[in-house]
Amino acid sequence: MIQDSLQAFVSDYGYSIDRLSYNFISKEAMLALNIKHLNHSTHTDIISFDYSSKLTLRAEFFVSPWAVSRSADDLSQSIVNEMLRVISHGVLHCVGFNDKSDSDKSLMRLEENKFINMFHVKPTLHV
Numbered sequence: 334m335i336q337d338s339l340q341a342f343v344s345d346y347g348y349s350i351d352r353l354s355y356n357f358i359s360k361e362a363m364l365a366l367n368i369k370h371l372n373h374s375t376h377t378d379i380i381s382f383d384y385s386s387k388l389t390l391r392a393e394f395f396v397s398p399w400a401v402s403r404s405a406d407d408l409s410q411s412i413v414n415e416m417l418r419v420i421s422h423g424v425l426h427c428v429g430f431n432d433k434s435d436s437d438k439s440l441m442r443l444e445e446n447k448f449i450n451m452f453h454v455k456p457t458l459h460v
Contacts, residue, residue: 346428351391363397381423394423421448
């Protein structure tokens with residue numbers, strides 16, 4: 334079901350999927366990746382490696398279930414809701430969305446909610 338939902342989601346942006354790989358790793362492994370590839374010494378929920386060409390998505394994602402769980406608690410979200418958000422967040426980066434500015438973050442949050450709604454999971458607004 335998630336594969337079909339991801340395909341439908343990216344097709345709204347004019348993309349197709351070649352291959353999306355999701356790797357679920359420990360918080361220690363995620364921290365090491367974050368330091369090595371992004372020069373950040375903080376925990377994060379997802380790191381995306383985008384190998385896409387033109388309108389065909391090919392990417393590898395590393396997800397920290399520990400960080401997703403922590404974010405779910407901090408934001409009063411279910412773990413399922415937050416995991417769907419993270420899965421879509423990585424894909425959205427690959428189709429050109431950013432989250433550097435507050436307005437970019439707001440737009441990305443709206444797009445993440447579109448994906449969550451595909452699963453009939455009611456998103457809780459972040460404050």
